[in-house]
Amino acid sequence: MADDDARHVTLERIDTGVYRATNPRGGTITFGSNAGEGFSPVELLLAAIGGCSAVDVDTVTGRHADHETFAVDVDATYVRDETGNRLTDVEMTFRVTFAEGEGADKARDLLPRAVRTSHDRTCTVSRTIEAGTPISVRIA
Known part of the structure; x- marks a missing residue:
């Protein structure tokens, strides 16, 4: 797979049931089953x-x-x-x-x-x- 075709995100646990996804450009989104009003x-x-x-x-x-x-x-x-x-x-x-x-x-x-x-x-x-x-x- 060429680098232009690859897609990637990294997930890190930041609390019980709460995770942060980070993309290669540095964008983040926090989510999870215990993320309050989050997704x-x-x-x-x-x-x-x-x-x-x-x-x-x-x-x-x-x-x-x-x-x-x-x-x-x-x-x-x-x-x-x-x-x-x-x-x-x-x-x-x-x-x-x-x-x-x-x-x-x-x-x-x-x-x-x-x-x-x-x-x-x-x-x-x-x-x-x-x-x-x-x-x-x-x-x-």
Whole structure:
């Protein structure tokens, strides 16, 4: 794998049930099951799904007009059964509006295709999940 293709984050435990993720650029986010108002790992997954597609859609439509509103809701059902814990019925809902005008009309026309393309092709996060990418685990 070329260095340009590699992705990496490091997690450190900072308290019981609280972790800090750091990316190679120095960005951090604190999360965990005991992170108070912070995100749980499952909420981060939902945010990553929505965020990845939001970036795609925002980039395409934003070339033509500023958004009056731009929000993405990501909902899922948490299941705990004999096969293990997981999410099912993941659903993204885009709520995007534009002002009036030629650029806004073009952005509005592009919105459905941008959402579809993100889901079907360009969102690495949701594509990885839907492909069922295996995860290997090791102890160093």
